[in-house]
Amino acid sequence: MVLTREVKPPLILINFKAYQEATGKRALSLAKTAEKVSKDTGVCFGVAPQYVDIYLLAQSVEIPVFAQHVDPITYGAFTGYVLPEAVKEVGAIGTLINHSERRLLLSDVDAAIRRAKEVGLLTIVCTNNPNVSVAAATLNPWSVAIEPPELIGQGRAVSKVKPEVVSESVERIKRVNRDVIVLCGAGIMNGDDVHAALKLKAEGVLLASGVVKAKDPEAKMRDLASGVLKASS
Amino acid sequence: MVLTREVKPPLILINFKAYQEATGKRALSLAKTAEKVSKDTGVCFGVAPQYVDIYLLAQSVEIPVFAQHVDPITYGAFTGYVLPEAVKEVGAIGTLINHSERRLLLSDVDAAIRRAKEVGLLTIVCTNNPNVSVAAATLNPWSVAIEPPELIGQGRAVSKVKPEVVSESVERIKRVNRDVIVLCGAGIMNGDDVHAALKLKAEGVLLASGVVKAKDPEAKMRDLASGVLKASS
Amino acid sequence: MVLTREVKPPLILINFKAYQEATGKRALSLAKTAEKVSKDTGVCFGVAPQYVDIYLLAQSVEIPVFAQHVDPITYGAFTGYVLPEAVKEVGAIGTLINHSERRLLLSDVDAAIRRAKEVGLLTIVCTNNPNVSVAAATLNPWSVAIEPPELIGQGRAVSKVKPEVVSESVERIKRVNRDVIVLCGAGIMNGDDVHAALKLKAEGVLLASGVVKAKDPEAKMRDLASGVLKASS
Amino acid sequence: MVLTREVKPPLILINFKAYQEATGKRALSLAKTAEKVSKDTGVCFGVAPQYVDIYLLAQSVEIPVFAQHVDPITYGAFTGYVLPEAVKEVGAIGTLINHSERRLLLSDVDAAIRRAKEVGLLTIVCTNNPNVSVAAATLNPWSVAIEPPELIGQGRAVSKVKPEVVSESVERIKRVNRDVIVLCGAGIMNGDDVHAALKLKAEGVLLASGVVKAKDPEAKMRDLASGVLKASS
Numbered sequence: 054m055v056l057t058r059e060v061k062p063p064l065i066l067i068n069f070k071a072y073q074e075a076t077g078k079r080a081l082s083l084a085k086t087a088e089k090v091s092k093d094t095g096v097c098f099g100v101a102p103q104y105v106d107i108y109l110l111a112q113s114v115e116i117p118v119f120a121q122h123v124d125p126i127t128y129g130a131f132t133g134y135v136l137p138e139a140v141k142e143v144g145a146i147g148t149l150i151n152h153s154e155r156r157l158l159l160s161d162v163d164a165a166i167r168r169a170k171e172v173g174l175l176t177i178v179c180t181n182n183p184n185v186s187v188a189a190a191t192l193n194p195w196s197v198a199i200e201p202p203e204l205i206g207q208g209r210a211v212s213k214v215k216p217e218v219v220s221e222s223v224e225r226i227k228r229v230n231r232d233v234i235v236l237c238g239a240g241i242m243n244g245d246d247v248h249a250a251l252k253l254k255a256e257g258v259l260l261a262s263g264v265v266k267a268k269d270p271e272a273k274m275r276d277l278a279s280g281v282l283k284a285s286s
Numbered sequence: 287m288v289l290t291r292e293v294k295p296p297l298i299l300i301n302f303k304a305y306q307e308a309t310g311k312r313a314l315s316l317a318k319t320a321e322k323v324s325k326d327t328g329v330c331f332g333v334a335p336q337y338v339d340i341y342l343l344a345q346s347v348e349i350p351v352f353a354q355h356v357d358p359i360t361y362g363a364f365t366g367y368v369l370p371e372a373v374k375e376v377g378a379i380g381t382l383i384n385h386s387e388r389r390l391l392l393s394d395v396d397a398a399i400r401r402a403k404e405v406g407l408l409t410i411v412c413t414n415n416p417n418v419s420v421a422a423a424t425l426n427p428w429s430v431a432i433e434p435p436e437l438i439g440q441g442r443a444v445s446k447v448k449p450e451v452v453s454e455s456v457e458r459i460k461r462v463n464r465d466v467i468v469l470c471g472a473g474i475m476n477g478d479d480v481h482a483a484l485k486l487k488a489e490g491v492l493l494a495s496g497v498v499k500a501k502d503p504e505a506k507m508r509d510l511a512s513g514v515l516k517a518s519s
Numbered sequence: 520m521v522l523t524r525e526v527k528p529p530l531i532l533i534n535f536k537a538y539q540e541a542t543g544k545r546a547l548s549l550a551k552t553a554e555k556v557s558k559d560t561g562v563c564f565g566v567a568p569q570y571v572d573i574y575l576l577a578q579s580v581e582i583p584v585f586a587q588h589v590d591p592i593t594y595g596a597f598t599g600y601v602l603p604e605a606v607k608e609v610g611a612i613g614t615l616i617n618h619s620e621r622r623l624l625l626s627d628v629d630a631a632i633r634r635a636k637e638v639g640l641l642t643i644v645c646t647n648n649p650n651v652s653v654a655a656a657t658l659n660p661w662s663v664a665i666e667p668p669e670l671i672g673q674g675r676a677v678s679k680v681k682p683e684v685v686s687e688s689v690e691r692i693k694r695v696n697r698d699v700i701v702l703c704g705a706g707i708m709n710g711d712d713v714h715a716a717l718k719l720k721a722e723g724v725l726l727a728s729g730v731v732k733a734k735d736p737e738a739k740m741r742d743l744a745s746g747v748l749k750a751s752s
Numbered sequence: 753m754v755l756t757r758e759v760k761p762p763l764i765l766i767n768f769k770a771y772q773e774a775t776g777k778r779a780l781s782l783a784k785t786a787e788k789v790s791k792d793t794g795v796c797f798g799v800a801p802q803y804v805d806i807y808l809l810a811q812s813v814e815i816p817v818f819a820q821h822v823d824p825i826t827y828g829a830f831t832g833y834v835l836p837e838a839v840k841e842v843g844a845i846g847t848l849i850n851h852s853e854r855r856l857l858l859s860d861v862d863a864a865i866r867r868a869k870e871v872g873l874l875t876i877v878c879t880n881n882p883n884v885s886v887a888a889a890t891l892n893p894w895s896v897a898i899e900p901p902e903l904i905g906q907g908r909a910v911s912k913v914k915p916e917v918v919s920e921s922v923e924r925i926k927r928v929n930r931d932v933i934v935l936c937g938a939g940i941m942n943g944d945d946v947h948a949a950l951k952l953k954a955e956g957v958l959l960a961s962g963v964v965k966a967k968d969p970e971a972k973m974r975d976l977a978s979g980v981l982k983a984s985s
């Protein structure tokens with residue numbers, strides 16, 4: 054497979070959060086593993102490292118790198134904020150917006166989507182339920198990722214435990230905005246969970262500890278990829 | 287002069303904010319200019335770029351690089367937050383805390399100072415008046431930077447327009463915590479402003495647009511350095 | 520006219536903000552004036568006083584009283600928050616949510632609407648542009664109030680200066696949720712502005728300084744009411 | 753005893769939070785109970801109800817009523833904020849500031865103290881550890897209330913489980929500002945806990961669920977009062 058920084062759904066996006074196993078050198082190592090598995094399997098993996106690690110990772114791997122957040126600002130006096138232009142310049146191709154650990158004001162979700170699109174970043178808006186997913190979809194992001202907060206980091210996959218949340222979100226989102234890519238997350242741990250998500254018409258998954266905290270992240274990634282391959286076979 | 291990433295006060299710290307002239311490649315160029323002027327004059331310059339630019343700048347220049355902010359978190363599930371360990375690993379030697387554009391909760395100022403110190407980052411707590419400066423100093427940061435918000439970006443130097451704010455802050459801070467380095471900022475534009483600040487017993491200055499927006503940043507930095515040299519002669 | 524605390528659109532809702540002319544005793548006086556004008560003209564006026572003034576006003580006047588904000592909380596350990604049940608118990612019939620001066624997280628707009636509805640409060644979600652208005656409407660509030668922030672408090676009425684913002688919001692909101700009452704605000708100063716708003720199919724207006732800061736609030740209210748009467752004649 | 757709205761330390765301050773047992777009519781009932789116990793025992797009780805309940809309680813009882821929070825604002829366009837003047841006008845004599853459930857920015861703690869003092873409100877700044885307590889004390893509040901967050905609502909009294917936190921706070925606060933009244937809170941459940949607090953030189957206690965959730969709040973209050981009486985005997 055010819056690797057690319059472009060996203061080809063289905064997407065398996067690994068959020069590095071601020072985990073020790075995914076900071077600095079270990080972030081680089083994990084991203085290289087994802088690149089290798091992506092190359093071997095043909096399944097699209099993306100990574101979302103911490104801000105300070107974006108530059109090195111984007112220089113070093115040929116898979117999509119996302120920021121974990123951007124602020125709805127333009128160039129100016131915004132000390133400590135995350136400027137979309139700066140995130141783009143260091144090599145990210147997109148960004149999470151409104152992650153459950155980094156919620157935004159409604160007006161800022163709208164503004165962050167617009168700002169990110171202006172600079173050419175893909176936008177993945179995280180949401181907590183079908184209602185909020187629909188609201189987010191009306192704001193024209195590239196993608197909405199539905200993640201029921203009560204399942205995040207709990208090891209029980211949303212696609213297995215609450216399949217109706219995924220299917221309802223897909224259906225209602227597509228009705229208001231058919232161009233939006235729907236991802237799901239929370240509790241995704243293995244290929245079966247990914248397969249279940251894709252069968253519910255999600256176009257990818259968002260996960261974090263399932264990979265980052267795994268004893269053997271490469272084996273875990275290969276297992277996740279098998280869920281995509283099984284769904285497309 | 288042998289350059290070093292160590293801080294040798296008096297310090298001239300340039301906050302890059304999210305200015306266009308100080309993002310990405312232009313951030314690198316500005317940092318190299320600061321390095322050159324530091325080398326030529328022997329005056330200690332530091333830079334505080336955006337998060338995503340820290341890695342490249344810290345790799346490329348031999349002057350102190352600061353983050354603009356860190357969050358009071360440890361390793362864990364903190365998507366979109368700024369982890370002190372990650373900031374340290376990419377080469378920053380310190381961080382601003384509580385900048386006027388990125389104020390923190392009182393309890394988080396305390397926690398951020400402790401977390402930054404744990405990982406070996408210098409802490410510069412920005413404050414808006416002498417009372418708050420004293421409160422900040424009791425929390426044992428490396429430095430307190432007093433910046434009256436009404437003067438920030440206005441082109442009238444705190445050290446000239448409100449000298450009593452600087453001298454009162456220095457005096458009251460030193461009374462509660464003599465180890466704290468006192469910086470001042472807001473409106474610092476030239477060597478005279480720096481000289482005035484040092485005469486008031488500040489041990490350095492914090493500035494942003496004065497350098498970043500200057501037509502000739504190198505000439506501006508040399509002028510600022512002359513204020514330090516004049517004060518120490 | 521038999522006065523009532525029920526809302527009969529078109530609604531003229533006066534936000535008291537934290538204005539001196541609309542705090543405490545003066546809030547009571549202003550509410551009584553609104554009640555009198557409502558009685559005389561048959562036009563529905565509502566008031567949104569500060570939290571601490573809700574009780575006295577709701578006891579004293581027979582027009583609808585709204586809170587300026589509620590938090591998306593239930594009974595519990597939430598010191599300093601605004602509990603929907605408590606707001607209801609002191610006599611408010613509804614609440615603003617997400618006012619431009621008190622924006623909420625996207626997930627909290629959703630949760631606040633649901634919590635307010637659970638206790639029987641009408642919900643008016645304030646929004647800043649047509650896109651955000653549509654997103655808000657999908658969350659099933661009683662009403663959406665479109666208020667372009669750049670016009671708030673400027674004395675130029677949204678219904679005159681940006682009529683397309685009002686009409687586009689009405690049209691797009693009704694398409695996703697025909698039950699939502701659409702209000703508009705920002706710069707509403709007189710009966711002509713109200714009349715223009717209603718002609719654009721808004722079902723009421725939200726205003727603050729136009730009445731609160733008026734030399735003769737009663738005359739101002741009568742003028743506003745005339746705009747409603749003209750539109751319905 | 754002649755009751756008064758003035759505070760005569762030692763103070764037993766009951767925070768009503770947003771508890772069901774302390775909202776609306778039940779808030780009034782609980783405040784009347786506190787008034788009765790205060791009258792019978794001569795011990796100073798205060799209550800901190802929700803914003804919307806301040807008016808009725810302050811009208812109805814002759815004990816000190818506190819707000820749970822005020823914002824550092826003046827009269828103006830601040831929809832949904834809590835104006836010190838408005839809180840004062842409805843009869844509160846003071847306010848909590850920076851409660852663990854409603855933390856403020858460092859600069860806003862300073863500003864809120866100053867604003868509250870300008871309108872004649874007593875200020876009780878809540879803090880989470882001795883360092884932060886000292887910082888708060890330098891800002892010249894009427895009182896600092898040290899409440900280790902890990903003990904809040906846990907039923908184990910700070911004055912028994914972490915006496916050194918109380919005594920260290922008292923000692924260090926008095927050294928920087930001898931006029932500050934030191935309260936302590938977290939886990940205070942009975943007269944013994946109050947007695948222990950006063951023996952550590954605290955001048956009162958702050959509690960919530962211990963009284964509000966008690967099966968017999970009056971008996972609980974009498975028990976708490978006995979701790980004060982024992983300490984002063």
